[in-house]
Amino acid sequence: MTIQRGLLAGVALDALTGDPRRGHPVAAFGRAAGALERRLYADSRARGAVFAGVCVLGAAGLGAVAARRRSLPTAAATWAVLGGTSLAREGKAMEASLEAGDLEAARARLPHLCGRDPAALDAKELTRATVESIAENTSDAAVAPLFWGAVLGVPGLLAYRAVNTLDAMVGHRSPRYANFGWAAARADDVANWVPARLTGLLTAACAPLVGGSPREAYRTLCRDGGAHPSPNAGRCEAAFAGALGVRLGGVNVYQSRVEHRPELGDGRPPETGDIRRAVRLSRAVTLAAAALAVGGRFALGRRR
Numbered sequence: 679m680t681i682q683r684g685l686l687a688g689v690a691l692d693a694l695t696g697d698p699r700r701g702h703p704v705a706a707f708g709r710a711a712g713a714l715e716r717r718l719y720a721d722s723r724a725r726g727a728v729f730a731g732v733c734v735l736g737a738a739g740l741g742a743v744a745a746r747r748r749s750l751p752t753a754a755a756t757w758a759v760l761g762g763t764s765l766a767r768e769g770k771a772m773e774a775s776l777e778a779g780d781l782e783a784a785r786a787r788l789p790h791l792c793g794r795d796p797a798a799l800d801a802k803e804l805t806r807a808t809v810e811s812i813a814e815n816t817s818d819a820a821v822a823p824l825f826w827g828a829v830l831g832v833p834g835l836l837a838y839r840a841v842n843t844l845d846a847m848v849g850h851r852s853p854r855y856a857n858f859g860w861a862a863a864r865a866d867d868v869a870n871w872v873p874a875r876l877t878g879l880l881t882a883a884c885a886p887l888v889g890g891s892p893r894e895a896y897r898t899l900c901r902d903g904g905a906h907p908s909p910n911a912g913r914c915e916a917a918f919a920g921a922l923g924v925r926l927g928g929v930n931v932y933q934s935r936v937e938h939r940p941e942l943g944d945g946r947p948p949e950t951g952d953i954r955r956a957v958r959l960s961r962a963v964t965l966a967a968a969a970l971a972v973g974g975r976f977a978l979g980r981r982r
Contacts, residue, residue: 681752681831682972685824688756689968696763703758707737708843715848719858726858730844730865737840741833755832759839761819762964765791765812766957772808773953776801791815793850794930802947803928809948810926812956813881813918814911818842820964821880822873828971841869867909874910877963878903878917880970884962885921888955895920898943905940912942919943921959922952 711733718729744751768790775784784804785796791811799807822842826834841862848855849863882895898920899913906912906927919926919942926948927941948956 681827682975684750684752684832685756685827685968685971685975687753688760689824689964691753691757692760692763695757696767697761704839704843707733707840708847711840711844711847721854721857723857723860726848726855727861729848729858730841730861733844734837734840734865738833738837741831741836745832752827752832752835755835756823756827759823759827759835761815762960765815765819766961769808769812769953769957769960772804773950773957776804776950776953801950805948805950805953806926806928807930808953809918809922809924809956810915812953812960813914813926816881816918816960816963817870817874817877817910817914820960821877821967822870824964824967824971825873825876826869828975838869841865870910874913876967876970878913880963880966881914881917881921881959884959884966887962888922888959890921890923890959892921894923902940902942906942907937907939916942918956918959919945922948922955924948924952 711729714732715729718725741751741755744755768787772784772787772791775781775787779801781801781804784801785799788794788796788799788804788807792807794807796804796807823835823838826838828834830837844862845859845866847862848859849866850859878899879896882892882899885892885895895917899917901916902919903913903916906915915926923943923945924947925941925943925945927939930937930939
């Protein structure tokens, strides 16, 4: 029962405290990875693969050592890699700014959620960006780490967060990282393949909690999830669109490129109040994922 107790304690810690404002373990990993990148960088996929491999295996190795001390490291690692509470806080802050009509504050806050250029976004586009980011990050910040924690314990928790952090650091499309970040981006796609689809299914199951239809959420997930350019994000966003009864997708402007995303869902464009519903749905999916992780780990332990 050691890992199960640790996972539950970590989820509870995240719900109570969220991420620390200073000294976050993931930030420390990012600094170490940045230092290694400066030593290894070259416009080469091979160099990028070495970089990603060293970082991820190092995190997994640290997790393997920590796991020998039973429940406490599992709880600490689960708390460190989860981000569901902080995601909800960012969503609420965006909603408050938009409801107050403070577009400058909302634009300043958007980079906490996603990499879009907020400079020219109006209230409707800021709202859509927020709902889409909450949907995608429900998988990245909650469901995926819990999944890998249930499957591989502390090494899985830390290795997943390392993969996801590296993707944010070097996995984006840019002249500098087109080759060097290729391995990190592909590793993130692989690590999130199952969790993203699990997020879609849990979203459909939790749809009634926000006045939605499980059938409609599942239908939208199956019909529109694969239309997104990301192999994983589209599943989460489509399921949220169906559960909330809104339409997501459209033109997204990033620092160096413009992307025309397909529309997901058949409903109206999201409104400010839908951010609150998206936060509530995200929390429900997180709790459902925690229950599945603990139950799955218990079943795995009994089988062994």
